[in-house]
Amino acid sequence: GQQLNQSPQSMFIQEGEDVSMNCTSSSIFNTWLWYKQDPGEGPVLLIALYKAGELTSNGRLTAQFGITRKDSFLNISASIPSDVGIYFCAGDTGGGNKLTFGTGTQLKVEL
Amino acid sequence: DAGVIQSPRHEVTEMGQEVTLRCKPISGHDYLFWYRQTMMRGLELLIYFNNNVPIDDSGMPEDRFSAKMPNASFSTLKIQPSEPRDSAVYFCASSPLGTDNQPQHFGDGTRLSIL
Secondary structure (H helix, E strand, C coil), X not given: CCCEEEECCEEEEECCCCEEEXXXXXXXXXXXXXXEECCCCCCEEEEEECCCCCEEEXXXXXXXXXXXXXXXXXXXXXXXXXXXXEEEEEEECCXXXXXXXXXXXXXXXXX | CCXXXXXXXXXXXXXXXXXXXXXXXXXXXXXXXXXXXXCCCEXXXXXXXXCCEEEECCCCCCCCEEEXXXXXXXXXXXXXXXXXXXXXXXXXXXXXXXXXXXXCEECCCEEEEEC
16 A cells, blocks of 8 residues: 655754655655644644645745655754654545555654 | 544543544534554544545444444544554544545544553
């Protein structure tokens, strides 16, 4: 079946640093989504990407839908302590809202 | 605005018991999804509904699992009989009808522990 691999698996960065993480797939997706999950809560949508090559920003977050439609990246600029959490990418082939989730990137921020 | 509401937030029960998880989707959303999250397998889609009708239940692990959506504002996921390997966090999500790929909004989950 489809698999989404995220890297890095975890990262420990200094407050104020920029962060980059990516997601790759063996299959083509029509939509890429990025979610953040805090402990004890459900994933919260950060950014949605609908077109190959699309670059979208949401505050300090920027995400891109890869041209090949098999990858996506998420950048966080000037990280702050509340950025701590697990970031998931998710892809949809367009067959009816069925999402495949990535393995997650755990972000830890050092003050 | 009220988000997706799940209950209970935590459930601890002994193996063999019936477990019922509940979900109230966001009002006006036509799609409802049930996911399971574990360390080993991550987030897995179990089943989803469109307009209260089950569309794809291929992710339901076995016959012990069943889900219903009797109306647009309520869904249940039932496990009978429960087993220790069912321990996980179960999430419900909903999304609106419209063009394909409307983003899903998640509840805060039910943490299930089967002893």
